Amino acid sequence: MELDGYDLVEVARDHGTPTHVASKRRLLDNCERVSSVFGAALHDCEVFYSYKTNCVPGLLRLIHDQGIGAEVISPYELWLAIELGLPGRRIIYNGPHKSKESLGLAIGNDLKLINADSMSDLMAIAEVCRTIGRSANIGLRLCPRRGWNAQFGFQMHNGEAAAGLRFIAENEAVLKLKGIHLHLGSQIGDRSVFGHALDEALAFMSETGAMADGRIEYLDLGGGYPVPTVRDVGGLERRICRLLGRPWAPPRPGSLPNLSDVAAIMAATLRRYTDGMARPPTVIVEPGRAITSGAQILLLAVRALKPRAPPIAILDGGKMNITVPTSFEFHHVLAANRMREPSLRNYRLVGRTCTPSDLVYDAVRLPELSEGDVLAVMDAGAYFTSFSSDFAYPRPPVLLADAGSVTVLRDRESFVGIAARDRVDSSPARPAVVA
Helix, strand or coil: CCEEEEEEHHHHHCCCEEEEEEEEHHHHHHHHHHHHHHHCCCCEEEEEEEEHHHCHHHHHHHHEEEEECEECCCCHHHHHHHHHHCCCCEEHHHHHCCCCCHHHHHHHHHEEEEECCCHHHHHHHHHHHHHCCCEEEEEEEEECCCCCCCCEEECCCCCCHHHHHHHHHHHHCEEEEEEEEEECCCCCCCCCHHHHHHHHHHHHHHHHCCCCCCCCCEEEEECCCCCCCCEEEEEHHHHHHHHHCCCCCCCCCCCCCCCHHHHHHHHHHHHHHHHHCCCCCEEEEEECCCHHHEEEEEEEEEEEECCCCCCCECCCCCCCCHHHHHCCCCCCCCCCCCCCCCCCCEEEEEECCCCCEEEEEEEECCCCCCCCCCEECCCCCCCHHCCCCCCCCCCCCCEEEEEEEEEEEEEECCCHHHHHCCCCCCCCCCCCCCC
């Protein structure tokens, strides 16, 4: 099994496992595809990559070199985007809570948008603006009935969003309303969600007068764009498959909307509200997995086998520390060193920590396995590194494959690195007291 001319079995031999391997070619192809699809369908569209999806600085640098900005959700991500050299106009700050320290950094760097998620958010932004004598470019995150609503944004049907707009107007000296923001979910499988949610948001803004020509500069439509090779698997299906010892089914061809479908739905909805405008707003999209998911593979090794029913393969990584997304998403798993052999048996793939919860999958059909075999978990570029932890074992490295060579983007975590932030009392231990 090769990735960009490099044998992945050799990668595992040379660098050990578990190891992430990203493809530079696929990453750049995905950047170009996302930018061109949305750019062709939507007026004056700008793309901002979702840092939370795969926050590896070496990958982020490559993405930014393609003209794509940064969508950040935490003080660390904001700091990182600035450290990577991005000017404020190429950064958007989202999230349900933003510390005052991070707001000072955001306002001081004149970010393109700070998307306010609540009235508390707006009040904190206004306070920091007055403290440092600057104004902020505000987007208002709206919470439509379709898509994610839960704890996010300002609901439109109960007066929250109207109150948010009034607060911005009352504090217009420091709060500059520049746009609205939507984020409807992750790996969204129902294409109608995009159109219904956008229609509700634009209707609300039109009723309030905020959509008048030129008043809103940006329509930030968030992310959630699915990839065709990954599928969310619901709790009932997971329980049934486990009971029957049956592998999860892969996505059906055409069952998930492609980027062109989503962009066309957005464009058609936007035209109903922006046709005739002299200055229609710039559209912003915030893809994550559409750019990095398919550009990265996770390599795991078989460390032990148990001849049970079904047979168990103990791997050097599981959901307790490395493969969290396999808890709820279908990902293809391939035997990298047995690609020409038929898949004949269902294996239960588990991690190496001391808990029965450390699964990769309950059942995966694979060739006859032996200890030392290398398994490739596909589409590992979305939330695998982000959700990983150092529970019991160091986190894996991230490598970049490019035209037959491999570069280390992130070193394998060391024992010293795991313990580096800990402090131990250095005073002599007291002798034990024997009763």
